[in-house]
Amino acid sequence: MDEKSIYILKKLYEDEFVSGESLANELKISRMAVNKRIKSLQQMGFSVASYKKKGYQLVDRDIIRLWQVKDFISSSNLFSDFLYFPQIDSTNSYIKENQQKLVSGTVVYAERQSAGRGRLGRSWVDLEKGIKMSIFLKLGLLDIEKVVPLTLFTGLVVNRVLRRYNVHSFIKWSNDIILNNKKVCGILTELSGELEGSASIIIGMGLNVNCEKIPDEIAEIATSLKKETGSHFDRTDLLIEILKEFESEFENFKNHGFLHFRDEYKSFCINLGKEIVINGTQRAFCKDIGQNGELIVEMDGRIQKIQSGEVTIRW
Ligand code: BTN
Secondary structure (H helix, E strand, O other), X not given: OOHHHHHHHHHHHHOOOEOHHHHHHHHOOOHHHHHHHHHHHHHOOOOEEEEOOOXXXXXXXXXXXXXXXXXXXXXXXXXXXXXXXXXXXXXXXXXXXXXXXXXXXXXXXXXXXXXXXXXXXXXXXXXXXXXXXXXXXEEOOXXXXXXXXXXXXXXXXXXXXXXXXXXXXXXXXXOEEEEOOEEEEEEEEXXXXXXXXXXXXXXXXXXXXXXOOOOHHHOOOEOOHHHHHOOOOOHHHHHHHHHHHHHHHHHHHHHHOHHHHHHXXXXXXXXXXXXXXXXXXXXXXXXXXXXXXXXXXXXXXXXXXXXXXXXXXXX
16 A cells, blocks of 8 residues: 555544545645545445545544554564555465565554464464454574474463453463453464574464454354453554564563563463363373473373474363
């Protein structure tokens, strides 16, 4: 989206009605050019209505305020670009396919995903009014051992931000964010391309925010912030808060690894002290979280470390 379209969107967001004439004057473009941009905003899914005397109106204001996100990105030392897609197959896939031309620190955001991907080859059901984004990082000096816990770190960051909003969320190992026993956020971290001493990583997160009706197929296991708390959340603020928190703790993560966050992680981890089932078959008792975020369990009378897999809790 070009700067002028973002400016128009900003005006529409700030005022109840905006005349085409004032936009044309402010942007020093023709009415036709304004019209064209309004049309393309509509095609992108922004609900802009047009009234003969009053002008244009943004009907649904639950949007991502691109100007604000871009302001944050330009002030950031970690993030470098923000790509907004009204519709895409998957933000993680987009980065995978385009990583050659993307700079480290690019954030790819999509309003809707047609082929969102989840962990363990599953698909990620697309809910409206959520936050679906992927962070692309080229990590020169980060060793691979720290890459795995990066996904746990991201979960901790999301949980921390939600807690600040007084959301009573928890973490289910490895990085599901749980609210009232249902999943409200999932994180898919993918390593893409490994060279000696360097790695590119894609951290995709899907946070269900203001969706009111959860589709039947996932209603028993998934939820949204709005559904559980009854409150509407400002998705732009939430998105920026998550990126800010990620950035401000990322140095700590790089320098000290997951260990620096382990106590906090453990205090919100709902697996600890519970009987769990690993990959649908193996029963175990969850004893601890290791230095690198691995799950430490007692299984078949032995203490074992679990690095990955699907864990369900036996309540
Ligand atoms: C999980 O299975 O819990 C992980 C879900 C991750 C979903 C997000 S939505 C944005 C990004 N793009 C994808 O295709 N997946 C991740």
